[in-house]
Amino acid sequence: MTYGKQKEHYDILVIGSGPAGEAAAMNARKKGRSVAVITDDAKVGGSCTHWATIPSKALRHSVKQVIAFNTNPMFRDFGDARKLSFQQVLKHADRVVFEQVQMRTDFYERNRIPIINARAEFLDRHTVKLIGKRMKLSADCFIIATGSRPYHPPDVDFSHPLMFDSDTILGLDHSPRKVTVIGAGVIGCEYASIFGGLGAKVELINPNASLLTFLDTEISDALAYHLRNVGVRSRHKEEYEKIEYHDNYIVTYLQSGKKIKSDIVLWANGRAGNTQNMGLSKIGLSSNSRGQLSVNSHYRTKVKNIYAAGDVVGWPSLAGAAYDQGRAASNAIVAPEECSPVEEVATGIYTIPEISTLGKTEAELTAAKIPYEVGKAFFKNTARAQITGEQVGMLKLIFHFETLEILGIHCFGDQASEIVHIGQAIMGQPGKANTLKYFLTTTFNYPTMAEAYRTAALDGWNRIF
Numbered sequence: 001m002t003y004g005k006q007k008e009h010y011d012i013l014v015i016g017s018g019p020a021g022e023a024a025a026m027n028a029r030k031k032g033r034s035v036a037v038i039t040d041d042a043k044v045g046g047s048c049t050h051w052a053t054i055p056s057k058a059l060r061h062s063v064k065q066v067i068a069f070n071t072n073p074m075f076r077d078f079g080d081a082r083k084l085s086f087q088q089v090l091k092h093a094d095r096v097v098f099e100q101v102q103m104r105t106d107f108y109e110r111n112r113i114p115i116i117n118a119r120a121e122f123l124d125r126h127t128v129k130l131i132g133k134r135m136k137l138s139a140d141c142f143i144i145a146t147g148s149r150p151y152h153p154p155d156v157d158f159s160h161p162l163m164f165d166s167d168t169i170l171g172l173d174h175s176p177r178k179v180t181v182i183g184a185g186v187i188g189c190e191y192a193s194i195f196g197g198l199g200a201k202v203e204l205i206n207p208n209a210s211l212l213t214f215l216d217t218e219i220s221d222a223l224a225y226h227l228r229n230v231g232v233r234s235r236h237k238e239e240y241e242k243i244e245y246h247d248n249y250i251v252t253y254l255q256s257g258k259k260i261k262s263d264i265v266l267w268a269n270g271r272a273g274n275t276q277n278m279g280l281s282k283i284g285l286s287s288n289s290r291g292q293l294s295v296n297s298h299y300r301t302k303v304k305n306i307y308a309a310g311d312v313v314g315w316p317s318l319a320g321a322a323y324d325q326g327r328a329a330s331n332a333i334v335a336p337e338e339c340s341p342v343e344e345v346a347t348g349i350y351t352i353p354e355i356s357t358l359g360k361t362e363a364e365l366t367a368a369k370i371p372y373e374v375g376k377a378f379f380k381n382t383a384r385a386q387i388t389g390e391q392v393g394m395l396k397l398i399f400h401f402e403t404l405e406i407l408g409i410h411c412f413g414d415q416a417s418e419i420v421h422i423g424q425a426i427m428g429q430p431g432k433a434n435t436l437k438y439f440l441t442t443t444f445n446y447p448t449m450a451e452a453y454r455t456a457a458l459d460g461w462n463r464i465f
Contacts, residue, residue: 010034012333013128013139015120016274018046019319020310020326021145022104027330029111036137037108038130040119044108047147047311049100051167053319056190058093059170060350063197067230067352072389083199085175093170122279125303141305141333144293145326146274148311150267151290160245162264166191169266176200176263180252182240183269184211186349189223191266193352196230203260204234205252211236212349216361216410218396223351223412226392230352273312290314297341299329307332321345346409346424348417353392356420359408359427360398371401375436375460379413382455383447390414395452397423397436397460404435415449422450436460 011033014025021037022044028035041050048054066084108115116137118130127138150165152158158165164172166187179195181188184206192204204227211220211227211234224234238258243265244251252260273291280286283303287293293301293308300307309325311317321342331339349355365372380391393413399406409423426438439457444450 007034007036008137010036010137010139012141012143012330013038013120013137014143014145015039015128015278016046016145016147016310016312017041017044017104017115018048018145018147018310019322020147020312020329021046021143022107023323023326024143024145024309024330025113025326026107026111027327028334029113031330031334033334036114036116038116038118038120038128038137040117042117043101044104044115045097045101046145047149047167048319048322049097049104051170054100055090055093055097055170056166056187056194057350058096059089060190060194060352062089062092063194064352067197068389086172086198087175089198090170119277121277122283125283125305128279141307143299143326143329143333144275144278144301144306144308144312145310145322145329146278146312148271148273148291148317151270151272152267153269156243156267157245158267160250162248162250163243163245163267164264165267172264178262179203180250180260180262180265181205182252182265182267184208184234185268185270186212188266188268189227189349189351191268192227192232193230196227196232197352200231202227202232203252203262204232205238205240205254205260206234206236207239209236212355214347214361215355215357216396216408217363218394219355219357219410219412222394223355226353227351271311271317273314275312298332298336298339299325299341300332316342316345316347318345318348320348346417346420348420350417353390353413354416355412356416357408357410358420358424359406361408361410362398365398365407370407372398372407373401373460373463374398375456375458375463377452377455377459379449379452382449382452384449384451385414387447388414395419395456397439397453397456399436399460401464403432404437406434406436419449419452422453 012028012035014021014037017039025037118133120128129136178201180203181192182205184204192202196202239255241253241255250265275287275291292314299309307329309329310322324342328339346358375397377395379385379393385391396410398408406427411420436457439453
């Protein structure tokens with residue numbers, strides 16, 4: 001698909017049509033620059049839309065609805081508990097992906113930004129050739145926003161029909177009874193909760209002593225409890241040694257000597273940047289061992305007219321952050337005074353229930369010898385959660401003992417990734433406006449989940465006064 005008149009030279013060429021590439025292209029075009037997007041995918045949206053964020057979260061939502069139906073006494077009048085197949089819940093994800101592609105395609109069309117379906121390979125720092133099209137394009141500047149893909153270690157056979165990664169799992173054509181997930185990071189925990197919610201027995205292989213060690217300990221413990229509740233067994237301090245493949249099952253051998261037999265194995269142990277076969281060496285660029293590019297605070301690589309943004313630069317590898325990084329990279333070229341790098345983001349983890357955090361944990365503040373206190377609100381005590389039946393979860397505010405400054409927000413439960421942004425807005429206020437007192441003196445709608453902030457603030461206030 002091509003919108004607008006395709007030229008041979010542009011002010012900016014963006015390579016990749018995911019969140020970072022889209023934001024970069026739209027921003028440059030709206031500021032009057034000639035811009036085109038090169039993508040080797042058949043449709044726009046990148047891995048975020050087609051294999052990662054959108055389909056996995058849509059899949060999670062469907063599973064969550066099934067769980068709600070099966071656990072809510074009100075629905076018992078409609079019959080027995082329902083058990084849907086993996087393929088059935090994927091149908092909802094397919095619909096969402098279609099709608100996202102249609103919407104994003106329209107964005108490019110309305111802004112008259114050409115979409116060039118080809119693989120770009122650098123010839124020099126101002127020129128790329130389009131593989132398969134026998135043509136070259138040049139530009140003053142390039143923004144590499146090619147995203148990432150699941151990391152594949154060389155000793156794992158991903159061609160086996162029962163071996164999956166976080167992309168290919170969306171093509172699973174049956175409902176496994178037992179699943180082994182290798183890797184207990186964000187993606188591994190999310191899929192463990194999805195398969196557990198569908199009734200499968202899940203073995204979660206975790207090399208660390210606890211789940212998601214960057215989380216506040218209470219939140220990590222809560223996640224572990226709820227995963228156990230849906231049939232997920234977390235095997236901590238364990239790493240795989242080798243995998244044995246059979247026609248109808250797979251055996252995973254752990255370094256501790258244990259063996260695990262399962263219907264399928266999902267590899268969820270990291271991602272790698274999509275920088276292969278781009279001719280980077282011809283322009284003096286190289287990626288690290290995970291295919292990621294190094295950039296400065298303005299998202300410029302060591303080649304002064306080549307920029308990069310999104311998952312291909314590593315941290316924080318979040319779709320929301322990628323949008324902001326793409327816009328910042330574009331502004332670094334067209335409006336440097338407006339370039340605002342991504343420095344702190346709220347973590348959103350879409351397990352069942354979901355998790356979102358921002359700021360410091362208790363362990364970090366303890367290590368730094370900063371005096372703090374904690375205020376908590378349990379969802380089961382809020383009217384809105386009692387009405388909706390989503391009573392699992394907690395909002396935890398960590399604040400400075402003396403100044404009352406909000407230092408950390410940690411939320412576990414329904415709508416956690418939405419709730420956290422209320423606190424984020426207050427944490428970002430200047431001066432003395434970012435303190436616990438805001439939540440004590442602000443009137444919240446009742447009943448809402450937002451009023452958990454007032455409850456948590458009152459709890460914290462009562463601990464120091």
